[in-house]
Amino acid sequence: MDKALINKIEKSFQVEFGAKPRLVFSPGRINLIGEHVDYNDGFVFPAAIDKGIVVAIQKAEDSDQKKCNAVAYDYEETFEFGLSELNPLKDGGWRNYLIGIVAELKKISCEISPFNIVFGGNIPAGAGLSSSAALENGIVFGLNEVFELGLSRKQMIQISQNAEHLYVGVQCGIMDQYASMFGKENHFLLLDCRTLESKNFRIDLSNYELILINTNVQHKLSDSTYNKRRALCENVSKLLGKKALRDVSEEELKRLRDDKLTEEDYQKVLFVVEEIERTKDAAEAIRKNDIKVLGNLLFETHDGLSRQYAISCDELDFLVESAIASKHVIGARMMGGGFGGCTINIIDSDHADGFLKDTKRKYHRKFGYDCSPLKIDLSKGTYAIDRQ
Numbered sequence: 222m223d224k225a226l227i228n229k230i231e232k233s234f235q236v237e238f239g240a241k242p243r244l245v246f247s248p249g250r251i252n253l254i255g256e257h258v259d260y261n262d263g264f265v266f267p268a269a270i271d272k273g274i275v276v277a278i279q280k281a282e283d284s285d286q287k288k289c290n291a292v293a294y295d296y297e298e299t300f301e302f303g304l305s306e307l308n309p310l311k312d313g314g315w316r317n318y319l320i321g322i323v324a325e326l327k328k329i330s331c332e333i334s335p336f337n338i339v340f341g342g343n344i345p346a347g348a349g350l351s352s353s354a355a356l357e358n359g360i361v362f363g364l365n366e367v368f369e370l371g372l373s374r375k376q377m378i379q380i381s382q383n384a385e386h387l388y389v390g391v392q393c394g395i396m397d398q399y400a401s402m403f404g405k406e407n408h409f410l411l412l413d414c415r416t417l418e419s420k421n422f423r424i425d426l427s428n429y430e431l432i433l434i435n436t437n438v439q440h441k442l443s444d445s446t447y448n449k450r451r452a453l454c455e456n457v458s459k460l461l462g463k464k465a466l467r468d469v470s471e472e473e474l475k476r477l478r479d480d481k482l483t484e485e486d487y488q489k490v491l492f493v494v495e496e497i498e499r500t501k502d503a504a505e506a507i508r509k510n511d512i513k514v515l516g517n518l519l520f521e522t523h524d525g526l527s528r529q530y531a532i533s534c535d536e537l538d539f540l541v542e543s544a545i546a547s548k549h550v551i552g553a554r555m556m557g558g559g560f561g562g563c564t565i566n567i568i569d570s571d572h573a574d575g576f577l578k579d580t581k582r583k584y585h586r587k588f589g590y591d592c593s594p595l596k597i598d599l600s601k602g603t604y605a606i607d608r609q
């Protein structure tokens with residue numbers, strides 16, 4: 222728990238609004254394997270991390286306060302909005318998450334009166350660690366506490382996802398919100414995105430460790446391409462008369478190859494079908510404690526995301542190629558939506574520093590700016606911070 226971050230956000234709330242807030246921590250997430258399969262009803266392997274967003278929130282004490290006030294601490298921006306004006310704003314950024322959550326709560330008849338909120342976090346911007354889900358969950362969890370709405374965690378993640386679909390415009394799956402809300406300390410979650418049931422996995426990496434490397438880039442394409450990929454997957458399921466790609470086999474897909482799908486689209490959909498299987502294989506490898514097999518599956522996923530699904534970029538490919546070239550890294554891949562953010566790497570602890578130093582130097586030489594290694598711990602899901 223980042224006490225300095227919590228104190229900073231609490232203090233900012235007190236200075237701004239002269240009252241004591243409720244505090245919530247909502248984590249970001251990583252994903253070991255199972256990429257771009259959540260919106261295809263597949264299996265994913267995420268975990269909540271110790272980096273996230275702190276939300277300070279309280280009902281307005283003054284009955285004359287007719288509007289809600291929000292402060293985005295890290296952006297040094299404020300926003301005032303009325304509870305009857307809940308439409309997404311053009312280029313609204315973080316404001317649309319807030320508007321979206323409140324609007325979705327009102328849709329299901331939750332009673333909300335004017336409130337004040339301050340939030341800030343320690344997730345590196347654009348790193349693909351799902352600061353969006355952390356923020357959504359932090360807001361909905363905070364509102365649930367303050368207004369005693371009685372929502373379950375599952376209801377809250379549905380609200381978060383709806384807000385992202387309808388007010389932010391990204392047709393995301395449920396993985397990020399689920400991992401951020403249901404994370405368990407030191408564990409990964411094998412999540413079945415169809416049933417929303419998950420199993421906790423503790424992974425014994427023996428002398429290896431998980432290290433993220435942030436490319437420090439986020440290419441523009443990510444949101445529009447994300448929605449396009451999702452639409453393609455859904456169209457192909459429909460063509461085959463199936464509910465989702467989860468229900469489609471490689472053989473069934475092959476039948477569309479020649480007349481109904483271009484080779485590029487065929488490869489994209491094939492990636493998803495293969496990735497769903499790979500995630501099950503990864504769970505099996507973890508059960509058998511075979512981290513070499515697990516590592517290889519990560520390399521395969523990257524290859525598929527890059528060549529078949531076409532959502533990687535030079536920076537991510539460069540980092541994964543460096544990992545493949547090193548005998549001290551047994552698995553690596555790009556993580557998340559694509560076109561930037563982090564790679565996730567399984568690295569021999571005794572050689573991690575040397576590998577990272579060497580990779581940083583080469584990366585800088587090639588791209589002219591730095592990549593940043595990032596160590597993370599696996600954390601529990603969104604929770605109220607007890608200040609007693």
Ligand code: GLA
Pocket residue numbers: 255256257258259260351393394395396397557558559
């Ligand atoms: C983003 C989305 C998730 C998931 C990943 C890719 O993070 O928010 O729902 O689809 O991309 O696995």
